[in-house]
Amino acid sequence: MTVSSIIGAIIVGAIIGALARLLLPGRQAIGWILTIVVGIVAALIGTAIAQVLGVATTPGIDWIELLMQVVLAIVGVGIVAGIRGRRGATRP
Template sequence: MFQLLWILLIGFVLGMIAKLLLRGPQAIPWWLTMLLGAAGAWLGNAVAGWIGVAHTSGIDWTRHALQLGFAVALVALVAPAWTRSRPGR
């Protein structure tokens, strides 16, 4: 149960940071921001494991950078599509 809450919290934080790093407004709801951030975290962890930097001594900066990078990419890709699919809202 706590693992799911942790995933959602990290997803929300990563999604919000991603929205702050991107130019212009991203008119997507908070729940989509959270899901995209969680997906970015999952993809970042997967790639970090694949390239062998998932577990290092100290803070895993590379893993965190990958997580944030994927979250930014997902928000950048999904936000325009979400806005186009909801005209006039």
């Protein structure tokens, strides 16, 4: 990976993480930095899955790859928010 592709992955991951947080209903108990990290991880995993399925390199915008990344980010933000929310909860 080149420096420009790493920077691009960070930018795309940040946008995907923010989009996932906006699309996930309710309030998430995680900060923006963790949301961006989840988005970056989801973008990398989504790209890997798209490459395995053969849909990563299509002419124009890779809508299927982008959809996979956003869905993975929504799931990731939901899981992280659930884990962080449970950790702070007190049991009666």
